[in-house]
Amino acid sequence: MKSKKKVTFADIAAYTGFSKTTVSRYFNDPDSLTLENQQKIADALTALDYKENKVGRILASGRTEFVGIIIPNLYMHYYSEMLNQILATYETYGYKFLVFAGNEKADVERKYIEELLAYNIEGMIILSPTIPSSELASYNVPVVGIEREDQYISSVNTDNYMGGVQAAGLLQKSDCDILIHVNGKIPDTSPASGRIRGFVDICEEYHLPYELILTDLGNTFEENRERISNLVDLLEEKYPDKKKGIFIANDTHANVLLNLLFQKYGRFPDSYQLIGFDNSPISREAVIPTSTVGQQIPVIANEAMKILSGQMEERKKRRPAPPKEPVHKIIPPILIRRETTA
């Protein structure tokens, strides 16, 4: 509405009679000015309604305080909640976030990374599984991956193995006749594959009858629904009089399964036990609150930024320590018992 031109250090300098340098110091090392002069500059700042311009600062100092985020999408609760928690670290670490949703297309994500680099981002957090960590590492910028393949980059992951152990253990306690783990076809390099190993190890250790159903459950809700419906038919045919303990890949799928059972029986039948993964909102909001292996998303988000910020700060030092080996932080899951298990 009012002033067209922006107020700069030069204006403040002219107004106060100091040099631009002194004005700069007021911001970056105020103790090096006398209190009196600090006050003079402070007054000028308000008198002229100075607004800081970080672009000049970036150019001169090379520090953008930008962190790039590549996320597969935001319609899955897991990702949106993770992004939410990462954004919240702004209060702690002060880094701003440039966010791209890559939709798991490698070339698209590559383009986004180029773009991020052009803005001199200081680091990246990668949730998308698409681009191999070897390539990410070659960009020569601190990178932290979350729940993705992480051989050549630092990462924060849920202890998926323990999650599988917890799930199998819970089903064991509820006297199931047969334990079933339903999941997609997960590559061994993905942290999520640990869930399967944890589940199997417990079943083997305690000689529990179990079955692994590793099959693509589809990418849309309709596909999920149809395939899980088929699964239910299959299980009821194969184990008609048995109590079935099901550990399913995530809470969204658990919800689909639960709804199918409810529609069929009007309640959650005694012949089933069910446990999901993630502790997504849907697990609480389902027709019956669903048991789940909970990921500690706020903890994961904070650890990721802690590691990243450590690496970014290291780089800014006059004589940075040589880049260390990638750090891999494992966060334990929290078993959440609700109404779909005894």
Added chain:
Amino acid sequence: MKSKKKVTFADIAAYTGFSKTTVSRYFNDPDSLTLENQQKIADALTALDYKENKVGRILASGRTEFVGIIIPNLYMHYYSEMLNQILATYETYGYKFLVFAGNEKADVERKYIEELLAYNIEGMIILSPTIPSSELASYNVPVVGIEREDQYISSVNTDNYMGGVQAAGLLQKSDCDILIHVNGKIPDTSPASGRIRGFVDICEEYHLPYELILTDLGNTFEENRERISNLVDLLEEKYPDKKKGIFIANDTHANVLLNLLFQKYGRFPDSYQLIGFDNSPISREAVIPTSTVGQQIPVIANEAMKILSGQMEERKKRRPAPPKEPVHKIIPPILIRRETTA
């Protein structure tokens, strides 16, 4: 891994024998160079492995191609999906997004806006209802609001009035004895208040018996659940033998209500009809697919960027047109009939 120092236009200029200006022109107006020289520069670029640095460009040109987004949170589907769709406009408009989740605290959001301004963002999209549009307008940057008070800023909103009309119309068709609209206490300035007016107008026009229940339903799932449970008790007491047609504030609340009924009756009872608002994923993933007044989120996101980009481009012109009156775009909702209405 390799080069420490970055390659700049000066390096390209030295390598090719051209000036920095010519190199710059290669990027911004390539046709002004001979094809031969274009090739020379292109070769140098790859030979030296040049990576663009947009910070210099921003400083010199004043154009950041940044758009700031202030969003209340990401755990509500509506917001995360809207953000998803806004991010997707990058492919069309090329603007990058700096995202903050403000959690509806006015002073926090103000701080974020200051921060955004310091990075010379060219425009803002505001989803948060917290800061009055009069204040947003005073920042002197193009602003588009979405589903919030918008007197002094441009905006894109769902046609909430029509949504209320559609909901009441659908309930009317299914022969309900009493129509009930459940909503929070919405200020008249919020676009969402139109839903109430649309609902009431139809009821009045067709002389349908109706009741308005405008009460705070709480901010957490547990609060929602308790208050909606009380609501059900109330309704069953007040209208024991009547067919109740309920239009409720949003799909999350509709889901809570639906689950309560299912737990009570083992199915969706004939004495109810139910319609929500938004077309959130939960409306499809509920125990019974739920009817809803659908918001066209991708359309809204695109319109918002269209309006914003128009205003931003206008500002860049040599002689910008005087800032016009705020534009208010209304997007019709789409009635989605599923299994909770006849």
Added chain:
DNA sequence: TTGTAAGCGTTATCAA
């Protein structure tokens, strides 16, 4: 079609 030179708003270096 190409070049010169002056910025853009800070910070960094060296001197005073």
Added chain:
DNA sequence: TTGATAACGCTTACAA
């Protein structure tokens, strides 16, 4: 404790 001056990497008149 303060200041002059030179970057930072690019764009943009204006000239040639």
